[in-house]
Amino acid sequence: MRSYKSLYRSSLESHPNHPWPDATREAHLRFWEDSAHFLDRKWEERILSGVLPEARRALGKHLNLTRPDDIALAPNTHELVFRLVSALPAWGKRPVRVLTTDSEFHSFSRQLALWEEAGQATAQRVPTEPFASFPERFLQAARSGQYDLIYVSHVFFNSGYVFQELKELALAAPESAEVAIDGYHSFAAIPVQLQEVGERCFYLAGGYKYAQAGEGACFMTLPPRAQALRPKNSGWFAAFGSLSEKREGSEVVFPNDGFRYAGATFDPSGWYRFNAVMRLWEYEGIDVEAIHSRAMTLAKRLIENLEWPGLVKTGHELERQGNFLAYELPRAAQVHARLAEQEILTDFRGNRLRFGFGLYHDVADVDRLCVALRKLDSE
Ligand SMILES: Cc1ncc(COP(=O)(O)O)c(C=O)c1O
Numbered sequence: 001m002r003s004y005k006s007l008y009r010s011s012l013e014s015h016p017n018h019p020w021p022d023a024t025r026e027a028h029l030r031f032w033e034d035s036a037h038f039l040d041r042k043w044e045e046r047i048l049s050g051v052l053p054e055a056r057r058a059l060g061k062h063l064n065l066t067r068p069d070d071i072a073l074a075p076n077t078h079e080l081v082f083r084l085v086s087a088l089p090a091w092g093k094r095p096v097r098v099l100t101t102d103s104e105f106h107s108f109s110r111q112l113a114l115w116e117e118a119g120q121a122t123a124q125r126v127p128t129e130p131f132a133s134f135p136e137r138f139l140q141a142a143r144s145g146q147y148d149l150i151y152v153s154h155v156f157f158n159s160g161y162v163f164q165e166l167k168e169l170a171l172a173a174p175e176s177a178e179v180a181i182d183g184y185h186s187f188a189a190i191p192v193q194l195q196e197v198g199e200r201c202f203y204l205a206g207g208y209k210y211a212q213a214g215e216g217a218c219f220m221t222l223p224p225r226a227q228a229l230r231p232k233n234s235g236w237f238a239a240f241g242s243l244s245e246k247r248e249g250s251e252v253v254f255p256n257d258g259f260r261y262a263g264a265t266f267d268p269s270g271w272y273r274f275n276a277v278m279r280l281w282e283y284e285g286i287d288v289e290a291i292h293s294r295a296m297t298l299a300k301r302l303i304e305n306l307e308w309p310g311l312v313k314t315g316h317e318l319e320r321q322g323n324f325l326a327y328e329l330p331r332a333a334q335v336h337a338r339l340a341e342q343e344i345l346t347d348f349r350g351n352r353l354r355f356g357f358g359l360y361h362d363v364a365d366v367d368r369l370c371v372a373l374r375k376l377d378s379e
Contacts, residue, residue, distance in 0.1 A: 001294065004359045007280065017347070018212045018358045020273065027276035031269040047268050048240070055271045056258070058278040059219060062288060063187070063203065065194040070222040072261035073271070077184065077204045078107040080220040081151075083261050084180060084202060085115075087229035090148045098123040099141055100151045103158050105182060108151055128156055131314050135165040139172045147177040154192070154203075155185035155322035158349055161314040162190060162322055170200035178229075180204060180220075187211065189323040190292045199223055207274045210291070210323065210358070217270030220261060227256045235264030286359065295323035295357035298366050302355060305370045312352065324356040338376055344369060 007021045034046045052073065060068030074080045090096045098112060102125045115121035124145065126138050142150055150173055155162050163169075166181060173179045179201040186192050187205035194203055204220045207213030231238075234252070238259055254260045281287070296318050302325060303311060312326040329335060332353040336346050347354050355369070 001297065001363065003362050004284070004286075005362065007284070008360045017209055018356070019360055020212055020214055021277060021280055021360075023276045023280040024213065024273040027272040028269055031272040047271075051268060051271050051275060054275050055217070055278075058275065059221070062278075063192050063194045063198070063221065065198045065221055067198075067221075069257040070224075070226075072220045072222060072258040074218050074220070074261075074263055075216045075266050075270075076107070077182070077206055077218045077220070078111065079263055080204050080218060080261065081108055081111065081180070083231045083233045083263070084178065084220065085121075085149065086233035087226075087231040087261070088148045088178060089229075091120075091232060095119060096121045096148045097146060098149045098151060099126070099145055099147045099177070100124070101126050101128050101138065101153070101156075103128040103156045104151065104153060105157045105184065108182065112151075128159065128161060131159075131161050131320070134161070135163065135168070138163070139165060139168055142169060142172040142174070142177075145174070147174060150177050150179045151182065152180075153182040153185065155183075155190065157185055158352055159312045159314055159326050160185070160322040160324050160354075161312075162186070162320040164320060166197045166201070170197050173200070178202065178225075184209060185322045185324075188288055188291070189295070191288050194221060200225075202226065207270055207277075211274060212277050212358075213270055213274035215270060216267050217274045222258060222261065227260060230254060231261055235262055237262035237264055237266075291359055292323060294359065294361075296321065298357040298361055298363065299323075299325050299355075301363060301366045302370065305367065306373060308373065323358065324354050326352045326354050329353055335373075335376060339369075339372060342372055344372055 007023070008019050009022055034042045038045050056068040056071045059071055060066065072080060085091060085096060088096055096115070098121055100112065100123060112121060112123055116123060124141060126141050128134050138152065152163060154166065169179060181201050181203045183192060183203050183205035188210035198221050200223050202220055202222060206218035208215055238254060240255065240259055299318060299321065308327060310327040310329050312328055314320045328351055330351060332348040332351050335353055336348045339346050
């Protein structure tokens, strides 16, 4: 297996938030140069005309989406989720009816709980476990209910389970519902095919994890039907190109591309870094298939060498596993802390310890992790 360690100066993590490759340093400095040189004109001269279109093209390529202009950008997915929900015809008129799961990330689950408390939403949550029956249970719920929004992860953050039935979901969803897929753990981690699914569903993700771009570079791909919706949460960047000032006696106008779901002033440096990573991958001949297969090789090695109880099994032979493994351990926080002392960075959610695998790992790193974990076991 080829080593990519020379592309990074930090590589000791075992975590879904991947380190930034060194190529992002020059990109980050270029952002500074552009800001210092062009001042406010940087938006026209560099960002809107060069950086963001390049990022959208790369997103389109990696997601197999042929409409890169129909990608909304924002600093985080929470902002995009809120904007999407504010665009639903029911928003502000009656509680929004939501179908989701019990395993969504906090950016959505916390917000949904608050909407419920405020009487702005009602929710049905399908448990993800047992995983074997999840696709059928979720699709059945999608078919049988009257929903305004269906929100589900592609890869679940607390297990790594991959919900592969996105096409089936797009077909099962009632016409009344918008369908949103949280792709934070699938984008740049497992191959994603949006050529059909993206025509019906929204897909949200960001650059903080597998795309190695750091904070601030999140996006949402729009299905064509998104252009008929009017987000009530809308920032002035949605006015670019459409002269959408509220005029006397007329409605606010929205553009018919990704800017329809835009917010307001944001730090665009994440998109400079994102473009640098995409260029690096192109130069090195790296694609998402290769990244996923490397992660699975390393995950198998950890499972086979460690023989630890508590592995959250998502199905047969890692066929439905994202690029990390989750272990259910009563002492997850303790193990996380002890590994950190040895500069092995993991993360945990409740009792679940997560080991992420990426380009920056070699087999030797997994072996080192196994040694460290066995030592902890024997203490
Ligand atoms: C499944 C999932 N969705 C979304 C996010 C990020 O959310 P936000 O961009 O709102 O911070 C994460 C981050 O860990 C995640 O695991």
